Amino acid sequence: MKHRLKQIVTILAALAVWAGSQPSGLRASEHATAQVNTTGLAVTDDTVTVGQLHSATGTMAISETGSIQAEQLAIEQINAMGGVLGRKIKIIVEDGASDWPTFAEKAKKLLVNDKVASVFGCWTSASRKAVLPVFEKENGMLYYPTFYEGLEQSKNVIYTGQEATQQILAGLDWIAKEKKAKTFYLIGSDYIWPRTSNKIARKHIENVLKGTVVGEEYYALGHTQFGSLINKIKLKKPDVIYAIVVGGSNVSFYKQLKAAGITSDKWTVLTISVTEDEVLGIGGENLVGFYSAMKYFQSLENDNNKGFVEAFKAKYGPKSVIGDVTQAAYLGPWLWKLAVEKAGSFDIDKIAAASPGIEFTKAPEGYVKIHENHHLWSKLRIGQWQTDGQAKVLYESELIEPNPFPKGYQ
Amino acid sequence: MFGYSPSELWSIFVMQGFAGLSLFSVLLLMSLGLAIIFGQMGVVNLAHGEFMALGAYMVYLCSQIVHNHFPSLVPFYFIIAVGIAFLAAAVVGLFVEWSLIRFLYKRPLDTLLATWGLSLIMQQAFRSIFGAREVTPTLPDWLMGSFKPTDTIDIPINGVFVMGLTLLLTFGVWLFMFRSRTGLQMRATVQNRMMSGAAGINTGRIDRFTFALGCGIAGAAGAAFTTIGSTGPDSGSRYIVDTFLVVVFGGTASLLGTVASAFGIAQGQSILEFFLKGTMGKVSVLSLIVIILMIRPQGLFTSKVRS
Secondary structure (H helix, E strand, C coil): CHHHHHHHHHHHHHHHHHHHHCCHHHCHHHCCHHHHCCCCCCECCCEEEEEEEECCCCCCHHHHHHHHHHHHHHHHHHHHCCCECCEEEEEEEEECCCCHHHHHHHHHHHHHHCCCCCEEECCCHHHHHHHHHHHHHHCCCEEECCCECCCCCCCCEEECCCEHHHHHHHHHHHHHHHCCCCEEEEEEECCHHHHHHHHHHHHHHHHHCCCEEEEEEEECCCCCCCHHHHHHHHHHCCCEEEEECCCHHHHHHHHHHHHCCCCCCCCCEEECCCCHHHHHHHCHHHCCCCEEEECCCCCCCCHHHHHHHHHHHHHHCCCCCCCHHHHHHHHHHHHHHHHHHHHCCCCHHHHHHHCCCCEECCCCCCCEEECCCCEEEECCEEEEECCCCCEEEEEECCCECCCCCCCCCC | CCCCCHHHHHHHHHHHHHHHHHHHHHHHHHHHHHHHHHHHCCCCCCCHHHHHHHHHHHHHHHHHHHHHHCHHHCCCHHHHHHHHHHHHHHHHHHHHHHHCHHHCCCCHHHHHHHHHHHHHHHHHHHHHHHCCCCECCCCCHHHHCEECCCCCCCEEHHHHHHHHHHHHHHHHHHHHHHHCHHHHHHHHHHHCHHHHHHCCCCHHHHHHHHHHHHHHHHHHHHHHHCCCCCECCCHHHHHHHHHHHHHHHHCCCCHHHHHHHHHHHHHHHHHHHHHCCHHHHHHHHHHHHHHHHHHCCCCCCCCCCCC
16 A cells, blocks of 8 residues: 555656646647736737837947847747747837837837737837836836836836946946046936936945046037047046947047057046947957946856857857847847746736746846846946957956945935 | 146147147038038038948948958058049939939929938938948058157047048149139039020039039048048938038138138037037037027128129
8 A cells, every 4th residue: 555655656746747847838728828818918829929129220220130139039949949838929020210209109009909918129218218108008018128227117117138236336346446446537428328327426436436536528429529528538547437428429439549549558448338239330459458347248158158149140140249238138038938937827917026036047148037126136247348349258246136226326 | 737737738738739620620521522512503412421421331341342352451442442432422423413413403492302312312222231230441550540749649640641631632622623624614603504504614514523523522521531430321410410510600602611610610619628518518619600600691701793
């Protein structure tokens, strides 16, 4: 009798192991559509439709192309593994065309007409702010990839990039310690992200590092003449030039720094706005020795990243590069899959509730975890640019808690 | 003074003077082509910036070809590339005049719309051919360094190059317009088309030639700017406002006016940027220009024509 019982237990255990080892995606029959989709989303017995909303045309196309590619790669990989709750993911791609009202309009179309189960999209803060009321009113789910200024939190958004304090504080701490830096010159393009970030940087420099900010300046987007600024920098001789210049201005800025003799042998430049994508335009030779503070660099050495870089290059060509935001965009579909599986449902409310606490160990950047505030716990790394356009990673922080509303920094 | 040594102040003074001159040559180079097309012919060419971008892309193309096939030529190709940029933009300009502009000389407002449409077409063409990302040609090393007369003074060589090219082109345009037979015919056509036609000038051909010349200069300007900035499908639109500003402020139809206005705007902007904060410098310059244009709507210089 006792022997019999033992046998049954063994068989049961084996069954449990077998069931557990089955990829959860293969068991669509266990998740009847009526059960996993109670709000009328575009979910059928074998497919689920999601939306992708980036700028494929216009000024921002330069930056957003990488995100579009990464999200599609992730979805392709998820489908190859059997999809989400046994359903293949279908994508409806919409073009926000670098125009914020268009973003809002397309978001509404995706949520109201197409009833997509989630949206991967937006890049600039302006586009996110434009679609946010639509997502909150129509109760959609947005996975937003860009590092941004913080001061926002929504039930309907998962922020897969870093918010400002995650990106700024550890970087400043490192440079202050490494270079014994006391004086900082803050430079930015003139819009919300650089201004908010520099505000946080200034508070941290003055209150925590006990250093001084010897200059803080903003230039219009697209500004190409930095001669006067460079002369001012030379006069003030800051220990660190802290730059948040974006877009076309970036190229002019670094070319002119180099031409004016501001190079890494005598000066320290730290930026939070240059990823591998930007380096492609600026040219590695104009950046050699300067530092970027990011959570991800293409050159990261771990198995997740190796596989990711290989798959990306196989799909988009050996010359393609991967920047911080591209990697963050790649996380979106995976985090959504995990949330759906944890919730056992495609319903937006259930995913939003299930998201906090989700851990993703296969991220190219390493381990990430979703915080209650819908941002990610992530590390900060300092990369030093080389002539070939890749960064050498010099420093890696501990996991940093996201804090989109930092006290004492506003 | 202010805690700085006299030698430091002197070197900043020199470098700041150079920054002003360098901005001056950039503005002048941008506007020279438009001064001919808009100033002389009266065509409001909103696609001017795209002709500059075309020139810049030509340099990028040359750099790719040289880099991949003739690496030994890398130090020298740039000069030739500027020439190629000039020719390419001029040829496209020729075609545009023949196919579009010549039907619109009597309808200036329609040229505005037509050239704006043209600029959109060209932007999308760049995007389809070269991709949406900004590109930078690989520049020869001698162009990117700086020249150090003393320890504390750095004069960027790319700035000197742009300045040299500006001098050369401005002098060339002046020589052509005021010392050559074609230039004479061109000015005659601008002043009185009917009369010039009656005097035996082929005004259609002169128009086409003038337009192509203006576009060619824009192309060369775009090529020169690859040394200071990047090139994207819509980088043309970055230049267009400044370009019209210089030409209008200088007074249309006056080459000297364009030079004077570029100089004034450049010096004003670079000095104000030094003493004020970044964006404020530009804002103050723009406000000043608005005030001056309110007092003197015809711009700084006017050519005296009986009409």
